[in-house]
Amino acid sequence: MSLHAQIAVERSSRFTLELDLVAERGETVALLGPNGAGKSTGLRVLAGLLALSKGRIELDGLVLDDAAAGTFVPAERRPVGMVFQDYLLFPHLSVLENVAFGLRARGMDRHDARRRAGKWLERVGIGQYARTKPGRLSGGQAQRVALARALVTDPRLLLLDEPLSALDATTRLEVRSELRHHLVDFPGTTVLVTHDPLDAMVLADRLLVIEDGQVVQQGTPTEIAHAPRTDYVAQLVGVNLYRGTSRGTAVELACGGTLTTSTARDGDVFVAVAPTAVTLHRDQPHGSARNTWPVQVRGLEGRGTTTRVQLTGRPDVLVDVTPAAVADLDLTPGSSVWASLKATEIRSYPA
Amino acid sequence: MTATRPPASITAASPRRRRRGRRTGLPVALVLPAVLGLAFLVVPLLGLVIAAPWDTLFARITSPTVLTALQLSLTTASLATVVCLVLGIPLAWLLARSDLPGSSFLRALVTVPLVLPPVVGGVALLLVLGRNGLIGQYLEAWFGFSLPFTTAGVVVAEAFVAMPFLVIAVDGALRGADRRFEDAAATLGASRWLIFRRVTLPMVAPGIAAGAVLCWARALGEFGATITFAGNFPGETQTMPLAVYLALETDPEAAIVLSLVLLAVSILVLASMRDKWISPNAA
Numbered sequence: 001m002s003l004h005a006q007i008a009v010e011r012s013s014r015f016t017l018e019l020d021l022v023a024e025r026g027e028t029v030a031l032l033g034p035n036g037a038g039k040s041t042g043l044r045v046l047a048g049l050l051a052l053s054k055g056r057i058e059l060d061g062l063v064l065d066d067a068a069a070g071t072f073v074p075a076e077r078r079p080v081g082m083v084f085q086d087y088l089l090f091p092h093l094s095v096l097e098n099v100a101f102g103l104r105a106r107g108m109d110r111h112d113a114r115r116r117a118g119k120w121l122e123r124v125g126i127g128q129y130a131r132t133k134p135g136r137l138s139g140g141q142a143q144r145v146a147l148a149r150a151l152v153t154d155p156r157l158l159l160l161d162e163p164l165s166a167l168d169a170t171t172r173l174e175v176r177s178e179l180r181h182h183l184v185d186f187p188g189t190t191v192l193v194t195h196d197p198l199d200a201m202v203l204a205d206r207l208l209v210i211e212d213g214q215v216v217q218q219g220t221p222t223e224i225a226h227a228p229r230t231d232y233v234a235q236l237v238g239v240n241l242y243r244g245t246s247r248g249t250a251v252e253l254a255c256g257g258t259l260t261t262s263t264a265r266d267g268d269v270f271v272a273v274a275p276t277a278v279t280l281h282r283d284q285p286h287g288s289a290r291n292t293w294p295v296q297v298r299g300l301e302g303r304g305t306t307t308r309v310q311l312t313g314r315p316d317v318l319v320d321v322t323p324a325a326v327a328d329l330d331l332t333p334g335s336s337v338w339a340s341l342k343a344t345e346i347r348s349y350p351a
Numbered sequence: 352m353t354a355t356r357p358p359a360s361i362t363a364a365s366p367r368r369r370r371r372g373r374r375t376g377l378p379v380a381l382v383l384p385a386v387l388g389l390a391f392l393v394v395p396l397l398g399l400v401i402a403a404p405w406d407t408l409f410a411r412i413t414s415p416t417v418l419t420a421l422q423l424s425l426t427t428a429s430l431a432t433v434v435c436l437v438l439g440i441p442l443a444w445l446l447a448r449s450d451l452p453g454s455s456f457l458r459a460l461v462t463v464p465l466v467l468p469p470v471v472g473g474v475a476l477l478l479v480l481g482r483n484g485l486i487g488q489y490l491e492a493w494f495g496f497s498l499p500f501t502t503a504g505v506v507v508a509e510a511f512v513a514m515p516f517l518v519i520a521v522d523g524a525l526r527g528a529d530r531r532f533e534d535a536a537a538t539l540g541a542s543r544w545l546i547f548r549r550v551t552l553p554m555v556a557p558g559i560a561a562g563a564v565l566c567w568a569r570a571l572g573e574f575g576a577t578i579t580f581a582g583n584f585p586g587e588t589q590t591m592p593l594a595v596y597l598a599l600e601t602d603p604e605a606a607i608v609l610s611l612v613l614l615a616v617s618i619l620v621l622a623s624m625r626d627k628w629i630s631p632n633a634a
Contacts, residue, residue: 049534075537088535092553101549102539153540 002027003157003189007045008054008067009038016053017041017213021191023206025060025156028183028190030204032197034232038213039193040085043159046191047082048075059189060156076105081150082159086166087142089134095145096121096130102153120148124182140171147182156188163192164199176202197236201225209233227349229270240273240317243351251348257314260290262343268351275308275320277345281338282329289340297335300326307331311339396614403611404604411608419586420594421612427502427590428570431509432517435566439517440559444547446518447525458522465515472511473579480507480580504581505588509570517559517566524558525551561624568620572613 005021017038023029031039044050046057048064051072057065059080064073081102089098099117104110121127124144134142143163150158163179164172180203183190194200200207201221209217209224209232217229228234234241244253246265252258259271279285285292295313306320309331317339321331329337404411411417445451446458464472480487480498490496498504532554536546552559574592581588583597591613598606 044534047534047538049537075534076540076542078538080538082535082538084531084535088529088532090532090536090550090553092556101536101541105536105539105541105545149539159538 003046003057003059003191005046005057006055007042007052007057009041009045009050010053011038011041015213017045017210019208019210019213019215021208023189023191025189026187027206028192028204029206029208030192030194030200031208031210032194032200032236033210034195037210039195039210040161042210043082043161043191043193046157047080047159048073048078079153079156080159081153081155081157083143083146083150083161083163085162087134087146089137089142089145089149091133091135093134094130095126095132095134095137098134098145099149099152102149106153117148117152120152121145124148124178138171139167140175143167143175144178147179151182151186158183158186158188158190160190160192162194165194165196179203209236226272226347227270228272229351234272238275240275240278240315242271242273242315244269244271246348249343253315255315257293259315259341259346260343261346261348263348265348265350269348270351272347272349273317273341273345275318278317278319278339278341280309280311280319280321280325280329280331281340284338285340287340288342290343291339291341291346293339295337295339297331297333297337299333300331311337313339399607399610399614403607407604408608408611411605412612416585416594416605417609417612420589420591420609423502423505423586423589424571424591427505427509428567428573430506431513431570432563432567434506434510435514435517435570436559436563439514439562439566440521440552443518443521443525444551446522461518462515464512465519469512469573469575469577470579473508473576476508476511476576476580480504499580500582500584500588502581502587505577505590508576508580509573512573512576513566513569516569517562520562520565521555521559524555524562527558528554564620564624568617571616 002025003021003023005019007017007019007021009017011017015038019031019038019042021029021042031042033039041050045052045065052065052067054067055065056063056067059078062073062079063069063071064078065071089095090101093101096114096117099120100110100113103113103116108116118127118130121130124147126141126144129137129141129145134145137145143166147163164176167175176199183203192200192203204221207218207221207224208215209230211230211232217224217233224233225237228237228239228241231241242251242253242255242259244251244259246252246261246267246269248264248266249261250258251261251269251271253271261271279289280295284294293313295311295317297309298312299310301308301310302323303320305322307323307326309319309321309326311317311319319339321329325331331337442461446454446461451457477484477499479485480490482488482491482497482499487498490498498507528551532550533546536550541549572592573590574596577588577590578593583589583593585594589597591609595606595609595613598609
């Protein structure tokens, strides 16, 4: 049993979300995309807070929305739990009452609802805050309450809207791994919306990358990380992405320049190059690398123990080097160096 | 007008007295009317306090006439507020939440009693609810029940004039409230009525409280609609403002005392609002 959704929502004359989503029970699917891509609209439709303009949503054989047939099950009657972006815990209710709310709304008596809510609070590790008002909780604690509140009613579909974006870096790391555990235990289907590739990669079994209301790429995290198909995805997973035409092992790049790869292909291809695969030299190198070309430094950006260098040339390229290399090569904006890249470090795949 | 004294504008603009990056010179054209305006609002109230017969004050306040009028005023204003809450909160919800095409027109309609002279309101109420009125004749014929010139009539007149205050306050609070909390409640399985009761209402409670206080204060001070619709019978329809007006002709000192009581109640209301409801993070 599973989720089958053909989603089409017209938000304005200029923006339409179109999304086909199929997910099995126990599976976590992430909708990944920049702000304004339509991800949250997708979640609202699944939750029943927004009706489809076209299409159909079916969950475990139950039709939740069918625009053509005029069927629409409102949010309060869907077997769905949702964690909102800033959690939206009811500020006037205690943590326990927040978690018990869904059970009470579904008709469970107060005593049973509270006991069950209490168990869930223990399960997410914040039993001691049962009587606290949400306003006094930290971000991480509030996130756990929101998760318990969404899961306590045993939903068949769990929707997470940017579940970690309100957290600071340290808390985020901790809550992310906890959330992963809960998602693994959760028997239903999970749909997660995020703009953070790391959240998506860690939490999801499958990714749908959405740009301007359209799915531009989908696959497992590994597939997406290894073979990005748009500049946005390439930027997310941190690789250089080029489009070009391949004849044998030579790829003529659309942006100018030629790269030699180790796999022979013919036709339109994508070429992905990791920033760590490129090395920089003061003078033209004469080693084994098949690709060398002159480049000019446009900018430098410190990233912890490495420095990312933006270079212009044929082609433009992002290269990660050590701070020592920055000093050795005297890399400053405007300085000229040589880039070299082994053919075996280049991945090419059909466009 | 001595030649040696520098003009005031130069003194005000001297660098030593100027705070960093901010103009401190206040234009006389604004300050003068501002001070006059303040005096205009405060001096009459001070006059009331100064003219009060302080030595006989306590005896007068506890006199049966004053106590009766005060009790009637407090009772009717409170009842009117209850009526306004029961009818006004749902009305405000309708204005704020439903996507009715004419909701802005409805909102304008609701505010009419706010700008309408209360006497006109009283006349309108008489025409509709009076013994021969559109609805009043049936009340009389079917239930033997007549509103004008009764205590219930006072409540109706006060509610008519005061309800817009409540509706506008609650409407504003509802439109300012984050509707995503209602979405969250819906995903938790709550019906619209349950959402209204358990989420919306508690979250706009400060707005309701502020609206209720304004509404109550307006009802307490109501004069025009009350005297037109309910008359001026001591113990039955003679509220404090009516008693003040009447006393002014026969016993000016009593009028002052009654006015002082109303002033004290107003200040009390204002103070209670400041403490509890005006601060944004009220518990």
